[in-house]
Amino acid sequence: MASSLGRGSAVCSVTSAHFHMRRACSPSSPRPFLVRNPPRSSLRSFASSSASLSASTSTSSDSTGNFVITTPLYYVNAAPHMGSSYTTLAADAMARYKRLAGAHVEFVTGCDEHGEKIAQAAAKAGRTPQEHVDAIAGEYAALWRRLDISNDRFVRTTSATHRAFVTAFLERVWDRGDVYQDAYEGHYCVDCEEYKDEKELVNAAGEPEEGADCCAIHRRPCPIRKEENYFFKCSSYQSQVEALLSAEPSLVSPAFRRNEIATTVAEGVRDFSISRAASPWGIPVPRDESQTVYVWFDALLGYLSALYLPHAGADGDGNGDATRDVTLEEAREILEAMSTRGVEGSGGEAGGRELAPWPVNVHVIGKDILRFHSVYWPAMLTSAGLPTPSRVFSHGFLTKDGLKMGKSMGNTLDPIELLDAYGADAVRFYFLKSISFGNDGDFNEERFINVVNDSLANDVGNLVNRCLNLLRKNGGLSFPLSASEAADNLAKANGGEPHALVTTAEQSVRVSAAAYEEMDFSRALDAALAITQLGNRFIQELEPWALYKADEDAEEATLRAHSGIVVAMEALRIAMVLLAPAVPGLASRVYAQLGLDASVLRGGVVPLDELTAWGGLQEGASFPKPKPVFARLEEMVLSAKESANAAA
Numbered sequence: 001m002a003s004s005l006g007r008g009s010a011v012c013s014v015t016s017a018h019f020h021m022r023r024a025c026s027p028s029s030p031r032p033f034l035v036r037n038p039p040r041s042s043l044r045s046f047a048s049s050s051a052s053l054s055a056s057t058s059t060s061s062d063s064t065g066n067f068v069i070t071t072p073l074y075y076v077n078a079a080p081h082m083g084s085s086y087t088t089l090a091a092d093a094m095a096r097y098k099r100l101a102g103a104h105v106e107f108v109t110g111c112d113e114h115g116e117k118i119a120q121a122a123a124k125a126g127r128t129p130q131e132h133v134d135a136i137a138g139e140y141a142a143l144w145r146r147l148d149i150s151n152d153r154f155v156r157t158t159s160a161t162h163r164a165f166v167t168a169f170l171e172r173v174w175d176r177g178d179v180y181q182d183a184y185e186g187h188y189c190v191d192c193e194e195y196k197d198e199k200e201l202v203n204a205a206g207e208p209e210e211g212a213d214c215c216a217i218h219r220r221p222c223p224i225r226k227e228e229n230y231f232f233k234c235s236s237y238q239s240q241v242e243a244l245l246s247a248e249p250s251l252v253s254p255a256f257r258r259n260e261i262a263t264t265v266a267e268g269v270r271d272f273s274i275s276r277a278a279s280p281w282g283i284p285v286p287r288d289e290s291q292t293v294y295v296w297f298d299a300l301l302g303y304l305s306a307l308y309l310p311h312a313g314a315d316g317d318g319n320g321d322a323t324r325d326v327t328l329e330e331a332r333e334i335l336e337a338m339s340t341r342g343v344e345g346s347g348g349e350a351g352g353r354e355l356a357p358w359p360v361n362v363h364v365i366g367k368d369i370l371r372f373h374s375v376y377w378p379a380m381l382t383s384a385g386l387p388t389p390s391r392v393f394s395h396g397f398l399t400k401d402g403l404k405m406g407k408s409m410g411n412t413l414d415p416i417e418l419l420d421a422y423g424a425d426a427v428r429f430y431f432l433k434s435i436s437f438g439n440d441g442d443f444n445e446e447r448f449i450n451v452v453n454d455s456l457a458n459d460v461g462n463l464v465n466r467c468l469n470l471l472r473k474n475g476g477l478s479f480p481l482s483a484s485e486a487a488d489n490l491a492k493a494n495g496g497e498p499h500a501l502v503t504t505a506e507q508s509v510r511v512s513a514a515a516y517e518e519m520d521f522s523r524a525l526d527a528a529l530a531i532t533q534l535g536n537r538f539i540q541e542l543e544p545w546a547l548y549k550a551d552e553d554a555e556e557a558t559l560r561a562h563s564g565i566v567v568a569m570e571a572l573r574i575a576m577v578l579l580a581p582a583v584p585g586l587a588s589r590v591y592a593q594l595g596l597d598a599s600v601l602r603g604g605v606v607p608l609d610e611l612t613a614w615g616g617l618q619e620g621a622s623f624p625k626p627k628p629v630f631a632r633l634e635e636m637v638l639s640a641k642e643s644a645n646a647a648a
C-alpha cells in the first residue's frame with residue numbers, strides 16, 4: 001500500500017473532524033492520487049439539476065410523471081425497531097399518495113449490510129456476517145409486509161448488482177480526480193460509522209465536557225483511530241452544495257433543518273475518508289483491494305442500484321422475479337448513459353437495460369443522517385456526473401424518556417408487538433397523525449389508544465356501521481338514491497346552499513392534497529378527519545333513526561333520512577380516499593363495505609380528481625351486510641409488560 005501513496009503520503013493527525021479534513025490541517029496538502037479534468041457532463045448535470053430544483057415544487061414528479069422516493073437503507077446489526085419503521089411508514093404514505101395522484105412511483109427501501117458495526121453484531125450473535133445479514137434483512141422484509149409497506153424495490157448492499165454499481169461509481173469519481181490517499185486520526189463511533197469532531201463529543205451522561213469521548217447520539221466512547229485511507233474531495237463541491245441548500249425550494253426540508261446544515265456547510269465542507277483498512281466486511285476498493293469501501297459511500301449508492309434490481313413484487317423482498325445481476329461493465333455503461341441523459345428523468349437504454357428514472361425526488365431520512373444526504377451524497381453524485389436529488393426530508397426522532405429510540409441504545413419499541421396487539425392501520429395512523437412530520441415525537445400507549453379509537457373506531461368505524469345498518473333496516477342493502485341527488489335534496493332544504501358536508505369534503509380534498517405534497521401527514525389526515533367528524537355530528541343532529549319512525553309526512557321524513565345518510569356516506573367515501581395513504585387496510589374495508597372496488601385506492605386506475613369528486617355513490621348500487629370495519633383498541637402492550645414487571 002505504501003507504494004501507492006505517491007506524493008500524498010504525509011501523515012496528518014487531525015483530531016477534529018467528521019469529514020476527513022486533510023485540506024484543513026495542511027496547507028501543503030499532498031496532491032490527489034490521480035487528477036483528471038472533470039467530465040463535462042458532471043458540470044452540466046449539476047447545473048441543470050440545480051435549475052430544475054428551483055423550477056419545480058419540491059415533491060413534484062418529474063416531467064414524465066415519475067416519482068422516486070426512498071427510505072434510508074437500514075443497518076442490519078439488529079432487528080428493526082419502531083424508530084426505523086417510522087421512516088418507512090412515512091415514505092410509504094407519500095408513495096401511496098403519489099400513486100393515487102397519478103405518478104409512476106419507484107419506492108425504494110432496503111438494508112445497509114456492510115461495515116464494522118454489522119461484522120461486530122454478527123460475531124456477537126455467533127454467525128457469519130452473511131448469515132447474520134440474511135437473517136436480519138429477512139426480518140425487515142417481513143416487517144414491511146406486516147406494516148403494509150408498498151415498496152417497489154428492496155435493495156441489499158450485499159447484492160452483486162449493488163457491488164457492480166459501487167465499483168463503477170467509485171471508478172468515475174476516481175477518474176474525475178476526486179480520490180486521493182492519506183492518513184487520518186480521530187475519534188470513531190462504530191454505531192454511527194463516522195469520525196466525530198471533538199466538539200461533538202460528550203460524557204457518558206450526555207453532557208459536553210473537556211476531554212469527553214462519547215458519541216452524543218449513542219453515549220458510548222469513540223476510541224481514537226489512526227488509518228491510512230482513500231479520501232473523497234468533498235471540499236471541491238462546497239459551492240455546489242451551498243447552491244442546492246439555498247435554492248428555492250431548497251434541497252433540505254423542513255426549513256429549520258436546512259438552516260442547521262447550511263450553517264455547518266458555511267464552516268467549510270471537508271473531505272472524508274471513503275475506505276477502511278480495518279473492516280474486511282465490505283466491497284473491495286476497485287484499485288486497492290486491501291481496503292474496503294466506507295460503508296456510507298457504499299450504502300448511499302444503494303438508492304441507485306435499487307432501481308436496477310428486480311421489482312420487489314408480491315413477496316416484497318426484492319426477489320420476486322428472476323432477472324440477471326448487473327455486471328460491472330453494464331454498470332459502467334449505465335452510469336455513463338445516466339450522466340449524459342442529464343435531468344430529463346427517464347427514458348433511454350444502456351447495459352442492455354432501460355435506464356431508471358433519476359434523480360430521486362425525495363429521500364426520507366432521520367435528522368441524524370442529514371449531513372450524509374445533503375452534503376456527501378450530492379457531492380458524490382456531482383463528481384460522478386449524475387443529477388442530484390430534488391429533496392431530502394429530514395424527520396425527527398421517536399424518543400423514549402427523551403432519548404432517541406435505537407438498537408444501539410437498547411431502548412426500542414418493538415413494532416411486531418405493536419402490530420400483533422393493534423394491527424397495521426392503528427400503528428401507521430398514530431405515528432403519521434400524532435407527530436408533526438419533521439419534529440421529534442414520544443410514544444405513549446394511552447395516547448396511542450385514545451387517538452386511534454377517537455378517529456378510526458369512532459369517527460370512521462361507527463359512522464359507516466351505523467349509517468349502513470340504518471339503510472339496511474329501512475330499505476335494504478342498496479343505496480336508495482345517488483350521492484348527487486342526496487346532496488341536491490339537502491341543498492333544497494338549505495335554501496339552495498350546498499350542505500356543509502359537501503363543501504367541507506371539497507375543501508378537505510384541496511387541503512389534504514396540498515399537505516401530502518408537503519409531507520405534512522398530520523395536516524393531511526386532519527383535513528380528511530374533518531369530514532368524518534362533521535359527518536358524525538350531522539347524523540347525530542339529523543336523527544335519521546327517529547325520521548324513519550315518523551308517523552306524519554312519513555315519505556318526506558324517509559327521504560330526508562335517506563338523503564342525509566347517503567350524503568354522510570359519500571363524504572365518508574371521499575375521506576377514505578384521503579386517508580388511504582395512511583390506513584390502506586381500513587380504507588379498503590370501508591370501500592368494500594360501501595360496495596365499491598377498493599383496488600382504485602392503490603392508484604393508477606382513476607384520476608385523483610375523479611376519485612375525490614362528489615358523486616361516487618350511485619342509486620341502487622348494493623353494499624354487503626354491514627360488519628365492523630375497525631375494532632376498538634384496548635390497552636395491551638406496555639400495560640401487559642408493566643403488570644408482568646410488577647409481578648416479577
Ligand code: MSP
Pocket residue numbers: 071072073074075082083084086087112299300301302364365366367368369396397398399404405406
Ligand atoms: N444505514 C444508515 C442509513 C444509510 S442510507 C444510505 C442508517 N441506518 S439506521 O438503521 O441506523 O437508521 C435508519 C433510519 O432510521 C434513519 O433515518 C434514522 O434516523 C431512523 N431512525 C432510527 N432510530 C430512530 C428513532 N428513534 N426515531 C426516528 N427515526 C429513527 O442510518
